[in-house]
Amino acid sequence: MVSKGNIMSGLVSITIAGSISALFHGIGLFENPPWHIVYSDIVPFFEKAIEPGFPYISKTIEYPALTGLFVHLMGIIGRHEIGYYIATSFFLIAFAAGATFILLKIATPRPDAARNDMLRYWIFAPSMLVFMVYNWDVIALFFVVLGLYMMERKKSYTAAAAFAFGFTSKFYPIIYMAPLVLSCFEQSQKREKATALPHAFGIVAVFIAVALAINAIFMVVNFDAWSYFFSFNSAREANPDSIWTVIQFAIGPLEISTINIVSLLLFAASYGIFLWRYRAMSPLFLSFGGTILFLLFNKVFSPQYLLWLLPFFVLMPIKKRWFYSLEFANLAALFSILAWFFLGREPVHLWATLVFVVLRHLALIAVFVHTIRKRFTFSF
Numbered sequence: 001m002v003s004k005g006n007i008m009s010g011l012v013s014i015t016i017a018g019s020i021s022a023l024f025h026g027i028g029l030f031e032n033p034p035w036h037i038v039y040s041d042i043v044p045f046f047e048k049a050i051e052p053g054f055p056y057i058s059k060t061i062e063y064p065a066l067t068g069l070f071v072h073l074m075g076i077i078g079r080h081e082i083g084y085y086i087a088t089s090f091f092l093i094a095f096a097a098g099a100t101f102i103l104l105k106i107a108t109p110r111p112d113a114a115r116n117d118m119l120r121y122w123i124f125a126p127s128m129l130v131f132m133v134y135n136w137d138v139i140a141l142f143f144v145v146l147g148l149y150m151m152e153r154k155k156s157y158t159a160a161a162a163f164a165f166g167f168t169s170k171f172y173p174i175i176y177m178a179p180l181v182l183s184c185f186e187q188s189q190k191r192e193k194a195t196a197l198p199h200a201f202g203i204v205a206v207f208i209a210v211a212l213a214i215n216a217i218f219m220v221v222n223f224d225a226w227s228y229f230f231s232f233n234s235a236r237e238a239n240p241d242s243i244w245t246v247i248q249f250a251i252g253p254l255e256i257s258t259i260n261i262v263s264l265l266l267f268a269a270s271y272g273i274f275l276w277r278y279r280a281m282s283p284l285f286l287s288f289g290g291t292i293l294f295l296l297f298n299k300v301f302s303p304q305y306l307l308w309l310l311p312f313f314v315l316m317p318i319k320k321r322w323f324y325s326l327e328f329a330n331l332a333a334l335f336s337i338l339a340w341f342f343l344g345r346e347p348v349h350l351w352a353t354l355v356f357v358v359l360r361h362l363a364l365i366a367v368f369v370h371t372i373r374k375r376f377t378f379s380f
Contacts, residue, residue, distance in 0.1 A: 007104050013123045014100040018093030021132040026089070029082055036342040037335065040134045046084050049075030056218035060228040065215050066169040067136045088133070095138045096128070099145040103314055106149050121313040121320060126327040130334075131304035138307065140170035145311050147173065151180055151283050160203045164210035171229075172308060175271070175294055177207055179286035182279055233300070234260060241337040242301045243361050246354050259299050267297040278372075285371075288312040292368045296361065303334040318371055326363035332356040 025040035027033050049071050053059035061068035074091070078084030103118060122128060132138055143166035150159035159180055166173030184200040218226040237256055238244035244259050254262075270293050275286060291308050295301065306327065313323060333356035340349035 022089035036338040056226045062232040095142040099142045117314045127306040135304045140166040160206040164207045168214045175290045179283035183283045241333045329360040
């Protein structure tokens with residue numbers, strides 16, 4: 001059992017890690033900061049936070065509803081740029097602390113190994129130190145960790161609700177619904193199969209109901225403002241530090257619509273095959289694999305997306321030999337593309353970025369293949 005002392009030290013440590021992240025990116029509040037080093041999405045979003053109007057009703061925000069409402073609330077609380085940044089940092093660190101507490105609770109059966117994994121692959125992971133206060137992914141990550149906890153506790157309806165909150169913060173948690181639904185049919189081998197289908201429908205219904213409860217008012221009042229997140233992401237190009245930019249350098253320019261369709265088909269097909277082939281494995285295993293496949297094929301790869309993988313590195317007893325290769329390739333891709341953006345767009349920076357993007361993808365593939373070959377699973 002994880003002791004109160006370990007829980008307290010974990011919460012103190014994640015607060016320290018968050019403070020480091022906040023102070024690092026807080027340099028961006030000063031005049032003429034070194035943006036190619038300290039850039040974050042949060043600092044320049046202050047203007048959107050205080051823009052007149054209400055999110056999804058009278059102003060658009062290119063994020064799902066809970067994230068947009070959070071940004072708006074931070075503008076109200078902070079009132080000015082520094083106050084907005086401090087408030088945002090405080091609450092993002094609080095979300096990370098909440099996720100840390102849940103991870104420690106999940107890890108109760110193996111406290112010694114979990115404590116070391118928490119420090120290496122969660123609290124002081126390079127991604128956590130850099131990206132906790134970089135974008136708003138930690139909000140969705142909290143709900144994902146809560147959903148994983150409930151999923152492994154066989155509390156499927158609560159897990160579905162948690163994933164719905166995550167989905168309404170950042171789109172990606174919807175991919176965890178498939179492992180959750182599949183778990184009904186695998187569990188039905190141990191009970192009457194007649195209960196599996198109603199249970200699966202109930203899980204989906206809970207997810208839809210919670211998502212609608214949060215989004216319905218905006219959908220009804222101003223559908224265009226609410227759906228701006230989807231239209232914005234559909235129309236945006238693949239970011240320069242994306243594998244799709246590498247592909248276009250290799251084969252020539254592609255239409256945005258083509259990348260949208262091909263990336264979706266590649267993910268859907270690979271995830272469908274993966275789910276069917278390994279349907280007997282734990283939902284945690286399936287969720288980990290699905291996350292990697294999403295990162296491999298998605299049109300946009302923002303560097304903070306590696307935060308999504310951290311809970312699985314803590315919870316699954318996999319060998320972490322590729323972890324730091326993945327982390328540092330990701331950071332190298334970030335800082336080289338920031339140099340390209342802010343230091344005159346020199347070709348050397350872009351070429352360096354593309355090399356690191358390829359290395360990052362190779363590391364992701366290595367983690368995926370290693371996990372598949374070893375059939376790692378973990379049961380609480």
